[in-house]
Every structure is written in structure tokens, then in C-alpha cells.
Amino acid sequence: MNIVSIVYKKELKDMFRDKKTLIAAILIPLLMYPIIFGFMGKGMKSNMDSVKKEMNVVIVDKGNSKLGQLIKSQKNIKLKESKDVFNDVKEGKILLGLEIPEDFDKNINEEKKADIIITMDNTSQKSNMAMSEINAIIDQYSKAIVGARLQAKNIDTSILTPVNPVIKSAEKKENGMAKMMLSLLLPMMLIMFAASGPIASATDLGAGEKERGTLEPLLTTQASRMSLLWGKFLAITTMGIVTSIAFISGLGISMKTSPEAFNYGVDGAKFSMEPKTLLIIALITVLLTMVFGALALSISIYARSFKEAQTYLTPLSFIGMLGFTSYFIEPKNMSMIFLNIPVVNATAVIKELILGMFNIQHLIIVLAWMLVYIVLSLSFARYMFSKEEVIFRT
Template sequence: MLKDALIIMTKELKNMFRDKRTIFATIILPLVLFPVMFGIIGLITKANEDAKAKAEYTVYVESTLSKPDELTKVIDEIQRVGNFEIINGKIDEKVIESDSTTVGLKVGKNGDIFIATVIYNSVKEKSTYAAQKIREALMNLNSELVSAELLSRGINPEELNFVQINDAVVGVSAENGNVEEAKAKGQFTQMLAMLVPYFLLLYIFAGSMGLGIDTTAGEKERGSLSILLVNQVSRTSIALGKILYLMLMSILTSVLNLVGLVIGLYLEMSFLGEANMPFSVELDAIGYLLLFITVILLALISSGIIIFIGILARSVKEASGYITPIYMLILLFGISTMQSEGSKAFYYYAIPFINIIFTMKDIFIGTFSAANFLTMFVVNSALVVLFVYLTAKIFNSEKVLEVTAE
């Protein structure tokens, strides 16, 4: 039976590779889409940040300070942190609302304490950026005034630091115990634990949908399925072969999407000046093996569901209508668990798809549990067997040839 199933799988692969549009959509597009998308995001973000930093801003200052040198200190600090033109005069809030490069500053004193109010348009990025830089300047002034006051009383400001905080990072390795490198690796691992399960879930299932519907309901409509069924190959072998074909293609699509995603993230970080982030993850051979098994199970269960629904449906339109709600539910699973960490309650590992997400997170962040993995493996394996059985049962009945007349 397996030999016949492999023959069917090979036939499906040959048919797929004859279609240039399918090759482009499943192989070329994933490698191009993410690098282009994230590259453009990085370029636009970088250009936007540069534009905010290089822009010339106008600050209208309303001052009630009695000493001119106090206002001079405020102005000097503001001009030190950016390109700010200072205009002393009444603040016109309508101008600030309409002009993104104009902000206002009301400054006065209550005893020995400076009272400053920054007026800006929070809807506009440049206005928000200018307000942030002004706050930075005022905090610098505050630090200088505090230090000067302490020194005037014969107190060294550094002697008032009673707490010293040092970081020691565990769970990731770094050359010569470099804490910053370990932090960067930890951040990258967190990013992988968040993105990889989501994108694998999304693209393995989404990548299976089009091909799965075409090889089942599509072949029904074209009449090619009935020709295949009259061969000497058992119908169970045909069902298994189609599932294996779809599993292989969904894994290929997901791997190519992941490669494109990593390249895209690297391009985005390069444009943003963060390309020194280490693109490595702390996984040993066992970790990669467990991850591989998990991905295979995800591909198998996705393929089983789609082939079952596709062969049950009487047309491509009907199959799409059945699968779309399931796809939306899986998309919801991915989004709702994206920010979660692994090692949740035991019952999470008994829920299909969710258990795969948390298992992958466990593998990445080092919270792996053999009991949870075994639960996930048994649940998903049982579902795969169930869908193969149900699909084979439909293939062995006349229902497999039912077609809706359009």
C-alpha cells in the first residue's frame, strides 16, 4: 500500500511542477515576498526616523522666569539635543495643531522648582518626536541642577548611588560571558518563539489549502479523479498518496517562507542599524529533532483535514466554503498565542494546533516537558490516523465521485 501511495505522491508532484504558476506561488514567491516586504518596511522606517532627526523645529517659549540666565539654561539644553529654533512669545495652539514641526513650551518656577509644560500634537510623529527631545533636554537640565546643588553642599552625587545593578544572563551562551551578546541572543530567541510557530501554523495550513482543494475537489470537477480511481491501485493508497503529497508541499512551502522571513528580518534590521543581532538559537540536536517531529505532525494534520474536506466536497467552491472557517479559527489560535510563553496547563497540549504552538515555544525557550510533548504527539497522531481512515472510507465509496453541476 505504501509503495502505491508513494507512486501517487510522485505523480502529484510531477503534475505540480509542470505548472509554472504553482512553482512561482509555492517556491519563488515565499523567498521573495518577505525580503521585499520587510526590506521596504526597514527602508521606510529608516527614512522616517532620519527625516524626524534632520527636521528643523520651531519652539515657541512662554516664560515667566524672573532671571534671564535661567531661561538661557533651558534654551541651551533644548538646542543641544536637536535642530530647534527658539521664538520667545505667545504660544498659538492652532499653529502647533497644523504644523508638525512646531511645538510650544511654557516654563516658570514655583520656588526653586522649574515648572515646564510641553505643548504638541500627539497625532503627528514629528511633533511627538520634538516633544520627546524637549523632555530629554529638560531631564538633562534637571540632572545638572541636582548635581550642582549637591556639589554646593559638599556632596558627591555619585556617593548617593546606593544600589548597583549588574546583569547575569542564563539560558543562552555568549563568548567570554559577554552579557550584551547573551541579551541579544535572548531577544532573538524570544522573537523566534513568537514568530516561528505563528508563521509555520499559518503557512503550512494556508499552503496546503490551494493545492489540497485542487487535488481533490478540483480533480472531481475536471473529471481526472474518476480516471485515477479505475486504475488497479487501491483507493486507500490513493488517499494516502495525496495526503503525503500535500504534507510534503506544505512543509516545503513553510520552510521557504521561514527562510524568506529570516532574510527579511535581517534586511529590516540592517536598514535600521541593528544587523549585529546574532541570528542563532540555542538548540541542540535533540531540540532540532523534536522541532522537526512537531512540524511534520502539523503538516500531517493540516493535510489530513484539507484532503478529507476536499474529497468530501462536491466542488472547489464548496470545499473553500468548508475550509475557510477552519482557517480563520487556526489564524485566531496563532494570533491569540503569539505573545504567550510555553509550558501552559496540561490541557493546552490536548488541543489540536494550540498544542503544536506551545510545544514549539517550549523547544525554543527551553521549557520543554516530555509529558506535554507526548500528549501533543498522541493527540495529533490519533487525529492524523482518523482523517486518513475517514478519507480512505470516502475514497472507497461512490460518494467520492459526487460533483455539483455548476
Template sequence: MWQVFIKELIELLRDKKTLFFIIALPLVIFPVIFALMGFLGAKAALTQSEKIVKYVIVNEEAAPDFANVLFYHNDFKKVDVEVSDEASYIKAIKDEQVDLVVVLDPEFNKHQNASEKSTWKIFFNGSKVIGGSRIKLEDAMDRYAEDLQQKMFSQLGLSREQFDVFKQPIVLEEIDTADERESFGEQLGGFIPYLLIPLCLTGAMYPAIDVGAGEKERGTIETLLLTPVSRFSLVFGKFLCILTTAIMTAVITILSMVFWTFLVGRVFSVDEVAQVLAAVGFFEFVMVILLLIPVCSIFAALLLAISIYASSYKEAQNYMGPLTVLVIFPVIVGMTPGINLDGVWALVPISNVALAIKELLKGTMDFAYMVPIFASTGIFAFVSLAFCVYWFNKESVLFR
């Protein structure tokens, strides 16, 4: 068994493609993702902040003060476009002549004098105006509405202080009992397993294809079966090789994640990130790796069974593609708000590990749940391995 394990491991380490997916991909993926997210986020924010909103006001005479607010606002530009009805408003927006059409209530003053609410309409393309233009307009309208409120209260003889109390009679002071680590873990704790677990699957996938379908394609599976080694030892040696590469991927990914997160925190002077990372101790990182071992065992057994069944490298890749998609669904549970690790979720393989990793990063892990997590995931891994051994003993599978 160990000879098979060492043989397969040496052959895999000679394969540059395998080394890329085990070592290079985990080291590169985090800086690329962080840089891409930061670049796209900064670019989108800059674009929205610099965007000049082209607008048209209908029934401008109903509220000339508000028209002046928009006219002298740096983020708005009034354009001269002929509009008469809703169809023309929509056409002007679709033709990109304007971004916003603001339709004022023609009887606004009448409603105001009667202390009645007035309805204004805003036409915009929601698929293109990604919140920025609307937010700018709402900000301008809020300031105009506040000025109106102040005038109304002044007519009633109320002071500015009384107006402020009437506007907001209760001030809610929020005191968040969660520390920085818990808040950080809640925000990113579900995202880390979303990257980590699929990478473990990727780290096991290509070695599994090589030791199964690759053996068939090279014609060496027959020679291997003629050796005085039991079928179980052959399967278990190959399984251990795939498991080792998957765990190596997990360890390298975690080290890469720690290194790049710490580096980003230091370079960009984000002290909170460095402090939170320092709060996550060596024990938590070890527990994350231990949690990933049974998950990697499940992946190794399932992928080896698929690879043994496939008659070629390409066929194995086609069969393993859907598995990559299926793994995403239980991992998404860790990112779903309102779902926390409890007695029920601790029994759901893969989902329990994703939730446990989030709790470990938050520092709120109840270690009593470790028993059902390891038990359920371990049983599933054992069943997967048993099926793989059964599969390898079928001549119709090996020589199809």
C-alpha cells in the same frame, strides 16, 4: 494507494503554480521579509534622527535658560507662530505649523524658590510624532533638570559626588543568566512559527484544491472512482500527496531560513547571529520538522475535505480563505509574552508546536512534553483524516 499517491504527485510537479508555492515562495519570502524589515527600520530610524522639530515656547521668560537649551539644540528649530490659548496650540499643530508647543509655568521661579514642583505642558500630535520628537524634548529637559538639581545642591553646600549619590543612591548591576541563544530564541522564537506554520498551510492548500475540486472541474473524478481502488486508498493516496508537499514546504522553508540568516550574519558581520545559529544543532532542526509533520497532517486532511466538498476551484479557494485566518490565532500564542510550554499548552494543537519550536530554538526544551504534543496533535490529525474519508464516501458530496 501508492499508485494514486505517485499519480497525484507527478501531476502536481507539472503545475508551475504549485511549484512556486512549494519551492519558490519559501526560498524568496525570508530574504524579502528580512530586507524589507531592515530597510523600513533603518529608514524610520534615519528619518527620526534627522527630523528637525519645530517648536514654540509659551511663557519663555519663566525659564530663559531652558529656552536657550532648545534654541541652541541642533534637533530643534524655533518658529514664529502666534499662539494664545489651548485652541490656538492645537490648531497650529494640526496645520503643521509646529510640531511641539511647550507651555512653561509662569510661576516657575516662585515654585522653585518655595521648593515646590512646577507643571509644564507639552502639546503634540501623537499620531505623527512617533516618539522621536518627544524623546528629543525629554532628553533636553532631563539635562536642564539635572543642571537645576546641581544648582540647588550647590546652594546647600553639597559636592558633585554627593549630588550623584543623592540622585542615584543605589546602582543596580544586571547580570543576565540567559546565554545569547536563549535570548535570541526568546526574541525570534515566536516569530519563526508565525512564518513557518502558515507557509505549511499555503504549501498544502493549492495541491489540495487540485486533487479535490480540480478533479471535479476537469471531470476526472468519475473515472478515478471506477478504478478497482477502495475509497479509503483513494483518499489516503491524495492525503499523502498533500502531506508530502506540505512537508517539502516546511523543509525548504527551514533550509531557506538557515541559509539566509547565516548569510546575513556573515555579510553584515553580525557574529552573534552566526554563533547562535551554529548553536542550534542538526537535532533541533530535525525535531522542528518532526513537530511540523502532524500539523501538516491536520492541514492536509482539513484542506482535502474542503476541496472534496467544493464543486469548483474557485469555490474551494473561497472556503479555504477563512482557514488561513483561523490558523494565525493559535500561532500567535508562541509570540505572546508570558506564555510558555507547560502541561496545559502541550495539549493544544498547533499552539503546542509553536511553543515547542520556540523552546527548541532557545535550547530550553523539556522533551517530556513531546509525548503530549505528538499525542494531541496526532489525535487531531487522525480525526481530521477520518472525517475526510467519511466525507469522500458520501455521494452527495462528491457529485454536488
């Protein structure tokens, strides 16, 4: 263990001395997500505030209808002129174009169906937001018309709403959206970083040492190959964990500084996890990082050069893409099959934990599989490290 400790410290020092490793493993995960979600959140908030404050709209209302007057009276409606409404909407000069027929009020008064033509750009976020605002006004106006018609016939207007849904949500409205978004993003990102985090270190400590000619001198020391393997493996795992911590920190900063990116405009969104939840998620992430670290080291040792190792290890990072299964796994009624699929099972359990579900049976199954994966991956790494034709493969 003393030799393993020496190798571990030596490899860790080398990695932290390498500026490229620090940038790739710590700085980028720590800063990338606050920047990405910062722009995303501020952009969404800016668009929403912009539409609520001012909407550039063209209204063609030859009959000067009451609906047209109602829309024009809104504070955030800014009327524009246009010779070609369709192209102006398409080019973003205006958000919406409304055409109200001359006989609109006549049809309403005669209790006939009255059409209104709305031109929008369904590829524009602002145009879609403006459409929602106008739809709300039209819906309000339609209900007022129907209500007036019923009153004229001495019919109670409550007949329009025979069912009144009283919604009781499992979470507070301001917290539910943030919780759902985190249950989609966090498992996916943790799995991706558990898979990709050890790759850079493993490439350097395996194929990199071969290329630099420093592996052979290590083998001539009193340190056994297994001691070297364990030292390198623990160093790679540590770096992978540091990368995951940097990512979680970056995500935490993002949620604090740019809550708009997580709550879809719902104000006051707050979300927190219990310490035991964080500990279990951390344990699963560490175990998964160990699996990928052992596999990455095995592949790196097999490769002839640094470049070849990068080529071989690229598919390993793609396995981390299985974290995207968080987008379609529904923990509350998922099949047990998901708990027996590598990587997917970790995603499922992490999502359960984020949503406040502590299913002991699921946790035991996944942790048991994790231990099996670690034993298999370490056995593979040991096999590769003990083969002379692999160690000296150049």
C-alpha cells in the same frame, strides 16, 4: 506501495506544472516576508536616523531659560516658526512644540515646581521618537538642578539613587530582542502556513479532479482507493512542507537583510538555533501539515466543485490563526492546559524551543497528541474517500 508512489509522483508533477501553485506555495512565501520586513525595517531605521539627525521643533521661550538654551544647543534640533503650534504638530509640519513659561528660571531658583508645555502627535512614530529625545534632555537637566540644590546644602547627591540596579540579562542585549521577536513570529507563521499551505493543493486534487472529470478514470485503474488516498495525501503534505520551507527561507532572508525589523534598533543583533532545535521544530511542522493536509483533502473530496471546496476550506485556514497565541503564551511558566489544546500546544512547544528550552515531558505530550491528530484526520479522510455518495457527489 508501488502504486502509491506512482500516484504521488503523478500528483506532484501536476502540481509543479501549475504556475499558480508555484506562485502561491513557493514564490509568495519566499518573497513576501523579505519585502514586508524590508520595508518595515528600513522605515524604522530611516525614522530613527532622521530624528537623531534633525528634529523640527518650535520653542516658545519668552524668558530665554537655561533649559531652552540647552535644548537649542543640541545638534539635531532645528528651530522652526509657527503661528499655530497645535495644528502644525498635528499636520506633521513640526515634530514637537515646546512652551517654556517666562518665570521658569525664577521658579527653578526659588526651588518651586516649574512646568513646561510640550505639544506632540502621539499617532506619529517620529513625534514619539522626538519626545523621547526631549524627555532625555529634560531629565538630564532636572537631575543637574537637583544635584546642585543638594550640593548647596552639603548633601551627598548619591542620596537620590539609594538603589543602583545592576542588570544581568539571560541573553546579550543585542541578541535578546531578536530572540524574543522570533519566538513571537516564527511559531505563529509556521502554524498559519501548516494550516493554509495544503489547502490549494487539496482543493485541486479533490474537488478539482471532480470538476475536471478525471477522478472517475482514476478509480477504474488497478489502484485501490486507499492507494489513491495515500498518494494524494503525501503529495499535499509535500507541497505544504515546501510552502513552510519557502516561508522559513523568506524569514531568514528578512533577518539578514532587515535586522532593524527584529531588534528595535539594537545594533549587532545575532540569533542562531542548534541543529536539534531546527529538526524538532521541522518535525512538529511536518506533523501539523499532515493533519491539516488530511482534513483539507477530506473536505475537498466532499465538495461538489472547486468553488464549493474553497468555501468549505476557508474556516480551516482560520484554525491556523491560533498561532497568534504565541503572543500571550509565556513558556517558562505556562499552564499544562496549553499542551493539551490542538494547535496551541504546537505553538507553545515551538516557542519553547526557540527560547532554548528543551522540556522532554512537554515534547512527548505534544508529539503524542500530534500522532493522535494524524490518525484521526487520516481515518476521517479514509471514511470520506470510501463513501460512494461522497466520491460521486456532484
